Amino acid sequence: MIRLDGVTKRYPGQEGAAVERIDMDIREGEIVIFVGPSGCGKTTLMRMINRLIEPTSGRIFIQGEDVTRGNPDQLRRRIGYVIQQIGLFPHMTIGENIATVPRMLGWDKARISNRIDELLELVGLDARIFRSRYPKQLSGGQRQRVVVARALAVDPPVMLMDEPFGAIDPITRDRLQNEFLRLQQEIGKTIVFVTHDIDEAIKMGDRIAILREGATIAQYDTPEHILSAPADDFVADFVGAGASLKRLNLSRVRDVELTDWPTVVVSADRAEVLSVLRRSDKGSVLILDGQNRPVRWATARDIDRDDIPLEEAGLEPEAVVEPQSTLQDVLNLMLNSSHGAALVVDGEGAYLGAVDFATVANAVQAMRREANKELKAAADELGEAERATPA
C-alpha cells in the first residue's frame, strides 16, 4: 500500500541525516505506528509521505504510484492529515472545516452538505447541532472528533496522524482511542500514526516501527512480537519494564469471557427485582431500558426505597466499556467504580455483559505464564549456545 524505498532526509549544514535510508512496507488497512524518543525523526519521516517535507533522496510509493513526483498539493488532498494541535480553523464553522478538501476538489454544494452530515454522524456528533458551530464552542474531545471527520472528508485511502491524541486529557484520550479503533474497523484505512508513547503504540498499532536517532528502524513488527521478542537492548529499554502488564493494552474485552450480571428491565416491579437479586451472588442489579441499555445500577437497599422510581434507583452505571476497549482501560475504570466490575456495551449502548476483577486477574496470570515461558525459552536458547561454544 505504502512503500518507502531508501527514503533519506538531510538538512544542509547538519552532521548526519535526519532520516537515513528507510525501507518499509505498510500494508493496506493497517495502523502502523512510528514511535521513538523525541528527535528520532519520526515526524519528519511521516511528513515526507505527504511531502510537507521533501525527501532528499529515495522514493515513496502509494498504491504502486511514485508520489515523489507530481504536484504535492494534489497528493495531499488524497491523504487525510491529523495533527496533535487539532488545527481546526477557528474562523470557520465545523461544517466549513470539514468541507475544506471537498471544496478544493470542486464538489457541488449538496454533495458536500450530505458528506458533512454523514461524517459528523460517523464520529458520533449530531450534525444538526454541530455543523454550524465554531471550534471554540466545542470541548477538546469533540474537536478531536471533528478533525478526524475533516481528514476523512473525501474518503482518502491513507491517513497520516501526528500524535492525534496528544493534547487531550487522559480520560478523554482513552475514550477517543477506543472510538477511533471502532471507527477504523468500519473504515479500514491505511494509517501512519506518530507517537512518543509506547503504551499508545501498543494499544493502537497493528504494527509498530520503533525508531532510534536518525530515524533508523530498530524494530518493525506487531506489538505482540515487540513485547515478547525485542530485537535489541534499545527496543527493550524503550518498551520498558512491566512488559507483561503492558500486554493488558493488547488484550481486548472481546477476547475475554464476559461475566453475567443480574439484570432487570426498568418496567419490572420491585418484588421481581428483589427476587432476581436474591438468586444472584452479585449483590447489585443492573436496570436496563427498553433498548437493553444500562440505566441504573442498584443494590437491594436502593430497590427497597419506595419513594424513588426504578429508573432513578441506585447509581448511574460507571465504568462502561466497549468490546474493543483494552483490559488496561477496564482495569483503570474498574478501580474507580463502586461495583468492582465494568459493563460492556455494544456500539448502540446495549448491554452485553460485565468484566470483573477475576477476569482481568486471570488474563494477567495467563500473560505472566506466557511471558515466563518465553523467558524460559530464551534462557534455554542461551544455555544451548553456551554449551555449543566450547565444542
Place this chain on the structure above:
Amino acid sequence: MSVATPGRTLGKELEEHASGTVTAAEAPPPAARRRRALFGYVAMPAFLGLVCLVLYIWVQGKELDSIEGRLVNREVIRDATVEHVQLTVVSTFFVILVAVPLGILLTRSFAKWVTPGVIALANIGQMVPSVGVLVLLALTWTIGFRPAIVALVVYSVLPVLRNTMVGLQQVDRNLIDAGRGMGMPRLRVLGRIELPLAVPVILAGVRTALVINVGTATLATFVNAGGLGKIISGGLSTSRNTVIITGAVLTAVLALLVDWVGGIAEDLLRPRGL
C-alpha cells in the same frame, strides 16, 4: 447530542466534566453583552453631539468681530470639515492600498531578507515630522490636495504595515501546517486562513492610521489643501482664541468620531468564531 447517540451519553457527560462544559465558557449571557455593546455604540456619538452643542451655544453667546466672523461661520466650517474628511479618507485608503499588500509580501518566506530594510523605511516615514515632508513636497513638487495626501500616507503607513505583519505572523503555525497538509496551495492558505485570522489586528492598525490622519490633516492647510487646520491656523495668526478653540474642538470631535466608526468596523468585520 444525547438524541443522536443515546447509548453513549454517559461517556459524553464524563467528557464534558473532564474538559469543562462548553456553555460555561460563554458567560456573560449574550443579551447582556449585546446591551453593553449597544450602549458603547450610542454613548460616543451622544457625547460628541453634546460637545458640539456646547461649542455652538458658547460661540453664539459671543460677540464675533469681523475677523472671527469670517473664520467661524457655517459655510467655512462645513467646507473645512468636508475637506478634512476627504483628506483623512483618501489618505487612509492609499495607506491600506500600500501597506496591506506590502505587509503580506514582507511576511512571505522568500522576502525575509528585505523585511528589516522596509520596516526601517516605514519607521523613518513616521519619525520625520509631517510638516517637513509637506514643505519639502510643496517646494519640490506642487501644492494642494495631492502633496497633502502623500505626506499623510508616508506618515501613517507604519501602523498598518506593522499590524498587517504582526497579524499575519501571529497566526498559529499549526493552522497553516494543517491547511498545507490538506493540500491547500500557499495562496489559498493566505486567503482562507492567514488573512481572515489577521483581520482584527490589521483593522486595529487601520483605525490607528485613521486617527493619526485626522490629526495630521490639520497641517494640510500649510500646502493650501484646506481642512480644519485652516480655521486653527487662521485663529492663531490673528490671535483669536474663539476661532482657535472652535477649530481645535471640531478636530478633536472628528478624531473621536472616526475612531468610533473604526471601532464599529472592527466589530463588524472581525471573523465570527474568534
